[in-house]
Amino acid sequence: xxxxxxxxxxxxxxxxxxxxxxxxxxxxxxxxxxxxxxxxxxxxxxxxxxxxxxxxxxxxxxxxxxxxxxxxxxxxxxxxxxxxxxxxxxxxxxxxxx
Numbered sequence: 001x002x003x004x005x006x007x008x009x010x011x012x013x014x015x016x017x018x019x020x021x022x023x024x025x026x027x028x029x030x031x032x033x034x035x036x037x038x039x040x041x042x043x044x045x046x047x048x049x050x051x052x053x054x055x056x057x058x059x060x061x062x063x064x065x066x067x068x069x070x071x072x073x074x075x076x077x078x079x080x081x082x083x084x085x086x087x088x089x090x091x092x093x094x095x096x097x098x
Contacts, residue, residue, distance in 0.1 A: 001037070001039070001057045001058060001059055001097060002057070002058060002059075002060075002061075002086050002097075002098075003041070003055065003056070003057055003086070003087045003088065003089055003094060003097045003098055004055070004056045004057075004058055004061065004064055004084055004085065004086055004087060005053065005054075005055055005084075005085045005087045006053070006054040006055070006056060006064070006068065006082070006083070006084050006085075007051060007052075007053055007054075007081075007082070007083040007085075008051045008052045008053075008054070008073065008079045008081075008082060009050060009051040009079065009080050009081035009082075009083075010049070010050060010051050010052075010073075010078060010079060010080060011077060011078050011079065011080040012080070014077075014078040015049070017076060017078050018073060018078050021072040021073065021076060021078070024072045025071060025072050025073050028070060028071055028072070029043055029054070029071075032056070032067065037058060037059035037060075037063050038056055038057075038058045038059070038063055038064050038067045039056065039057045039058070040054065040055075040056055041055040041056060041057055041094060041097060042054070042055045042094075043055065051079075051081075055087075055094065057097040061084060061086065064084065065084065068082065068084075
């Protein structure tokens with residue numbers, strides 16, 4: 001499995017929609033314990049409200065993108081820009097996933 005850093009940049013004006021759908025968004029993320037070879041490692045919003053950083057261990061980028069497409073924040077258009085970057089943690093707690 002590889003590690004991927006996923007950056008969400010939120011669509012301006014999407015705060016209300018994200019608030020209304022946050023429970024479903026978080027439920028999906030919480031379910032990713034190894035579904036379809038994708039595991040959520042860590043996630044959280046930027047403190048300025050502009051987006052979020054999510055870290056995943058996944059078999060392939062394609063499988064990860066398939067799962068991300070199911071996220072209500074993506075399905076409902078609250079994410080203006082989605083960036084997926086493979087990352088190689090060489091030290092620290094996340095190095096176990098590399």
